[in-house]
Structure formats: structure tokens, C-alpha cells
Amino acid sequence: MTRVVRFHEYGGPEVLRLEEVDMPAPGAGEVRIRVRALGLNRAEALMRAGTYIETPDLPSGLGLEAAGLVEAVGDGVEGLVPGDAVSVVPPISMARYPAYGDLATFPARHIVKHPPSLGWTEAAALWMAGLTAYGGLIDLAGLAKGEFVAITAASSSVGLAAIQIANHVGAIPVAITRTGRKRQALYDAGAAYVVASAEENVETRLKDIAGPGEVRVVLDAVGGPILEPLTGAMSRGGILVGYGGLSPEPSPFPLFAVLSKCLTMRGYLVHEIIADPEKLQAAKAFILAAVEAGALRPVIAKTFRFEEIIEAHRYLESNAQFGKVVVNL
Missing domain, CATH: 3.90.180.10 (Medium-chain alcohol dehydrogenases, catalytic domain)
Structure with missing residues (x-):
């Protein structure tokens, strides 16, 4: 027993x-x-x-x-x-x-x-946090060195893994959290910038940080009304990877931003990586190498x-x- x-x-x-x-x-x-x-x-x-x-x-x-x-x-x-x-x-x-x-x-x-x-x-x-962040940022979005990436629910295990993975590839992680209560902890965890969505204008702050149209990648676990300011700050041809729906409010489709900037809004489940042997092998290798390098630590x-x-x-x-x-x- x-x-x-x-x-x-x-x-x-x-x-x-x-x-x-x-x-x-x-x-x-x-x-x-x-x-x-x-x-x-x-x-x-x-x-x-x-x-x-x-x-x-x-x-x-x-x-x-x-x-x-x-x-x-x-x-x-x-x-x-x-x-x-x-x-x-x-x-x-x-x-x-x-x-x-x-x-x-x-x-x-x-x-x-x-x-x-x-x-x-x-x-x-x-593995759950690492694979989810890897799949959204690396496998789907192809996040590259020098790019800004906006990460919502940044204090979650996936958000923190995403910050570490972004830093590992030389990207610039912008952590988005609801209030400023976790601001310093997010900086300590590796965020280059922190935006408090309940206290600041998300679109304005992202544009101030990255410059207009310089956020190509967004990793979003929230959905709801924040989709509009997020897409408003994104670059032409950018990709928003949504992997959760923490917001209890409806998620309005930001049609004007999507059309005018030719954006991709992509729903994502970690099962996409886990169910594909080749993708899973690549993800394991990336994550284990990042752990060994000291770049990724839960x-x-x-x-x-x-x-x-x-x-x-x-x-x-x-x-x-x-x-x-x-x-x-």
C-alpha cells in the first residue's frame, strides 16, 4: 500500500x-x-x-x-x-x-x-515552468538577442522562468505584474524593467521602455482587457503567445492593432512540446543546458x-x- x-x-x-x-x-x-x-x-x-x-x-x-x-x-x-x-x-x-x-x-x-x-x-x-516558457518564447516566437519581450503574470513560476530564459538568450525581459508590491523581487529575479498594470498605463510604459513598435514578443497568461494595451505597444509582425486566462473579465479582440500591424495572436499549450518527441528533445536539451550554465533555476x-x-x-x-x-x- x-x-x-x-x-x-x-x-x-x-x-x-x-x-x-x-x-x-x-x-x-x-x-x-x-x-x-x-x-x-x-x-x-x-x-x-x-x-x-x-x-x-x-x-x-x-x-x-x-x-x-x-x-x-x-x-x-x-x-x-x-x-x-x-x-x-x-x-x-x-x-x-x-x-x-x-x-x-x-x-x-x-x-x-x-x-x-x-x-x-x-x-x-x-519542467512545467521551463517547458512552458521555452515553448512560448523560443519554439514559437523565436526570441532573439536584443529583443524586448513583455511577460505578464511575471511573478508566477512560468513568468520567472521566462525572465531567466529571456536573459539566457540575450533578450530584454519586461515583467508585467498587477501592483508594485513585487517590483523589487522581480528586478532581483532578473527583470530589466517592471510594469505594474493596475498602477500604470501598460501601453505607454512599454513604449517608453522599448520605443514605439519595438516589442515583438509578448508572453501572456492573463488575457482580458490587458490585450489591448499589450498589442498597442507591439511591433509590426509581432507575436503574442497566450497560454492562460487568469483575468475573470472578457478578452476583447484587438482587431485594429492586429490588422494594422499584421500581428499573430497564438494560443499555446505546453502539450504541444510534450507530445512532439523532436520538440521535447530540443526543449530538454535547452533547459538542461541553461540549468548547467546557471541561467535557469526554479x-x-x-x-x-x-x-x-x-x-x-x-x-x-x-x-x-x-x-x-x-x-x-
């Missing part, structure tokens, strides 16, 4: 239950790990609440990121043996491959021997014990964090 977290109904953090279940042996092409740390993501809160893109059968486990030690490998798995220290690239289905447990099983291609420079906590926080907001999973989800949804929420086992 092994401890797992499951939910039997949709709802708030209080529906999460710590239970004991039988853990089957890994199947062909699968790896079972003994989990040492879990990285928490908003996707897990959405699935728990019944508003995620995946609708699981109940009761369901959940969780997308983990780090730990290989305990067993299934038939056909090569290059991994019991005792290897590994971290997990998020699977497409967290209902099929849930991470929240003392033991967890994943497809072998999602298992990575992470750099020894990362401890369990940081290794569990690496920022940890707060850690919890496994028995505190309800409190961890409450904190995850508080919007108080700066970086990643991690549960240590």
Missing part, C-alpha cells in the same frame, strides 16, 4: 483526501519512482475544481510534476535503473499518470536524470509537507506566492 492524494468530488482544496491504495508494478515502457518532492501547478487546482481541459473519472488522483528515485522499471525501458535520481516532464494526462503519492508511475520518456546541481525541491519545480515560493496538501492548495490559489509551491515528502 502507498499513500496518494485523491478527490472523490469536485470542489475546493478541502475535497482532497490522503488515502492508501495498492500500487501496481510499472507496465511496459513505464517507470515507477519514489517521490521526494512535488511541484504544484494551477492546472491541478482546476482539475480538482472540475474546470480543467481534462475531465477525469472519480475518484481521481492528480499532479503533474515530481522528483525522486527510480524504484522499478517496466519492460523495454533502457537507460534508467533503480536508484537513479530523476525528475518528471509533465504527462499529457494527470488522471492517467498522477504525481501526488509516495510512489508514482510515468512513461519512461517523461523521466529525466536531472542535473546534480538541483535538489529535490528545485528538480520538482523545473524560484521556490514556499514548501509544504505531504500531509499539508490541502493547505498547499489553498496557498497555491491565494496568488500570494512568488514562484513555485512545492510539497516535500
